[in-house]
Structures are given as structure tokens and as C-alpha cells.
Amino acid sequence: MKKIYLLFSLAFFILSCDNGKDKIILQSSVGKVNKVMVITKASDWAGDIGKEIRNSFGELMVGLPQPESLLSVSQVAPNGFGKMMKVARNIMIIGVSDEAQFYVKNNVYAQPQTIVYVYGKDREDVVKMFKKHEKEIIKTFLDSDASMLQNLFAKDKLDDTQFKTLQNLGISLTISNKFNLVDDTGDFLWLRQHLSSGIAKTGSNNILVYSVPLEDETQVADSIVSVRNKIGKKHIPGSDPKTMYMITEKAYTPFTFDAVIDGKKAYETRGKWEVKNDFMAGPFLNYTVVDKKNNRLIIFEGFTYAPSVNKRAFLFELEAIGKSMKIQ
The missing domain is CATH 3.30.379 (Chitobiase; domain 2)
Structure with a gap:
């Protein structure tokens, strides 16, 4: 009986190895x-x-x-x-x-x-x-x-079903739970991750998500900067909200490239942001997705504030999150 069991076990082991090479x-x-x-x-x-x-x-x-x-x-x-x-x-x-x-x-x-x-x-x-x-x-x-x-x-994904804006827009994102809520109006979402490494511990990575109507598809790329400036003035204040708010840095022209997000036509824009009448500034990454089905543009933006340190890795994390977007 023991021999039969041993032979069976050996045969099972060999078969498992053979079928499990990958x-x-x-x-x-x-x-x-x-x-x-x-x-x-x-x-x-x-x-x-x-x-x-x-x-x-x-x-x-x-x-x-x-x-x-x-x-x-x-x-x-x-x-x-x-x-x-x-x-x-x-x-x-x-x-x-x-x-x-x-x-x-x-x-x-x-x-x-x-x-x-x-x-x-x-x-x-x-x-x-x-x-x-x-x-x-x-x-x-x-x-x-x-x-x-x-x-x-x-592996430590933030439960994005808790955010009204993402639910209203019908989108999901793979976001680390290190991000915390700043604002969620139902039309505009702002999440922030406080950076904790080295001199960047006073800095932050930020995510913005919102939508605007699709009016003229041929003008989408040309309107990206003006749209983000309007959003910055309305939702991203400085220490004095009346005179200080986030804008696109005037001294640096952003670059816009063709992109694809969740199988849909999109535009990737990279540039620098600054706070008007203040000294805060940093890089931003913007994905503007053309959602023809719902006649709208869905915008994901990530921006970094990390004075005196390299920012490539921080911005690349935001890029990975933006590219994870799924649209219903």
C-alpha cells in the first residue's frame, strides 16, 4: 500500500512539474x-x-x-x-x-x-x-x-468609490492610499499625498480630476492651458485666495502630445505651474481625454510641489495613476 502511495505521489509530482513550467x-x-x-x-x-x-x-x-x-x-x-x-x-x-x-x-x-x-x-x-x-x-x-x-x-488601493466626483463622472483610478482628500465637490476632486523623503518632506504630490463639455474637438489641444487656468483660479487657492491661485507658468510653454487613455483619444500636456503673486511652483502632467460617448472631456492632472529636489520619480508616479483611468 505504501509503495502504491509513493508511486502515486511521485507521478503526481512529476505531472505537476511538467504542467507547471510557467x-x-x-x-x-x-x-x-x-x-x-x-x-x-x-x-x-x-x-x-x-x-x-x-x-x-x-x-x-x-x-x-x-x-x-x-x-x-x-x-x-x-x-x-x-x-x-x-x-x-x-x-x-x-x-x-x-x-x-x-x-x-x-x-x-x-x-x-x-x-x-x-x-x-x-x-x-x-x-x-x-x-x-x-x-x-x-x-x-x-x-x-x-x-x-x-x-x-x-495592493494598497484607495477606495475611489467614496469620492462623489469619480462616481458622478463614472471613472475609476488606481490610487495609492497614501493620498488624502482635499476637496470633492461632485464635479471636482483634489487629492494630496504628503512627501516624506529627504528634503521633500515639506512637499506634496497632487491629483485633480474634473470634466468639461466637449464643444469643438479640433480645438481641444489649444484649450488645455486656458481650461486648467480657470480651474486653478476657482479651486486651487494660495495663501490669499483673492489674489493668489494656481496658473500655468507664463515663462514656460507647455508641451502637448497625442496619447491614448483607456482606449480613447487623449492629449498629454507637460509643463510648469506656479501660484500667481507667490513663489510656489513645480511641474504638472495633464491628461485630457476625449469622451465622445458622453460629449465631454475628462481631465486628470497631477502636479508636484517638492522644492530643491529632483521630481522625475514623483511625476512618474502621477503618470502611472493617470494612465490607470477606466471610464464607464
Whole structure:
């Protein structure tokens, strides 16, 4: 009887392993948001390959008051790419191989993890392959980080059904419960997270959500600044509400790009905000979503106040929250 039970258990174990190859438990990945570990030879990193990577990833993020790159990079030689390095969340392996290739793999050594592979037949070919796919590579890493943050926020998600504005607008967002309510009128929502790291402990990350009628779709992009200025004057006061309120910084022209939120046409605007007649200022990110079904524009805005520190990571968290929007 014991032999039969042992054989049955062994058979079950083998069958489970065979059917569960894709269920191997990987260790958790590590790494800061918007940071990429590049695996390549030191000689390649010092040459044209490394120069091209640094120039591409080092492009400055739009709308920040201090110069900050889209992605930070570090380099590790292939012979140094050992067990400890393999748990990095964002990795790019690039170099010379028998054939030119570009592909992406997820969760190879850890989870969540994104690994981009770029190969060329010689160094010149490697540079050519990287330049051909550089926009896709950057987008891959940024999207991966946004998804990671959304999954992280989902674990301690704020119950957004408690907010009248989100209920009235018929939308949901994956927001960390570190955000607290400032205002919720039913038409306008303001949430704030007090920052607690380093010198930024006096600062905050802020979320605004509201809607305006869709009047002329061809004029949406051109009206974004004027709409946010009206909202700032009405809802975001300074220390003297009569003379101080949030506006778009006049000395800096915001940049607007095409975007897609929840499958709908949208516009992403990045720029700087300031408080009129005061010295408070910082970066903002605005998603204006065209909701034709309900003849309206839904606006999500995130803005950061964090004096004297880099703000890329703070704004990227707001970006991840904005991109989590679901519209009924």
C-alpha cells in the first residue's frame, strides 16, 4: 500500500512539474523607477555604442524645472552579469553577435522584469540596430515601470468609490492610499499625498480630476492651458485666495502630445505651474481625454510641489495613476 502511495505521489509530482513550467516562482526584482542596467563590454560602453545609449536615454524629460533624463543608466560587463545583477528590473543586453536582432523578454530571472536584447554583426551594426529601435526601447522601459507602479498601488488601493466626483463622472483610478482628500465637490476632486523623503518632506504630490463639455474637438489641444487656468483660479487657492491661485507658468510653454487613455483619444500636456503673486511652483502632467460617448472631456492632472529636489520619480508616479483611468 505504501509503495502504491509513493508511486502515486511521485507521478503526481512529476505531472505537476511538467504542467507547471510557467509557474516557477521567481524572486522579486529590484531597481529604481526609470533606471536601466546596460550589459555590454566596457570597450563598447566607452565607444560609439555607449555614447548612443547615453545620448538617447539621457534626453531630458519635458516640463521639469531641473534637467532630468528620461532614463538613468548604469553599465555592467557581461562577465560581471552574475546572480545579484540578474534581479534588476530593467535590463538591456547589447553587443556584437552572429546576426542582427532586437527582441524583448519579460520575467526571465526575476519578476517583474523587462529585458531588451539588441545585437548587431559588428559595432556599427549594433549602433544602427539601437537607433532603429530606440523609441520603442525607451517606451518599453517606461511602460514597464508604469505597469509595475500600477500593480504596486493596486495592493494598497484607495477606495475611489467614496469620492462623489469619480462616481458622478463614472471613472475609476488606481490610487495609492497614501493620498488624502482635499476637496470633492461632485464635479471636482483634489487629492494630496504628503512627501516624506529627504528634503521633500515639506512637499506634496497632487491629483485633480474634473470634466468639461466637449464643444469643438479640433480645438481641444489649444484649450488645455486656458481650461486648467480657470480651474486653478476657482479651486486651487494660495495663501490669499483673492489674489493668489494656481496658473500655468507664463515663462514656460507647455508641451502637448497625442496619447491614448483607456482606449480613447487623449492629449498629454507637460509643463510648469506656479501660484500667481507667490513663489510656489513645480511641474504638472495633464491628461485630457476625449469622451465622445458622453460629449465631454475628462481631465486628470497631477502636479508636484517638492522644492530643491529632483521630481522625475514623483511625476512618474502621477503618470502611472493617470494612465490607470477606466471610464464607464
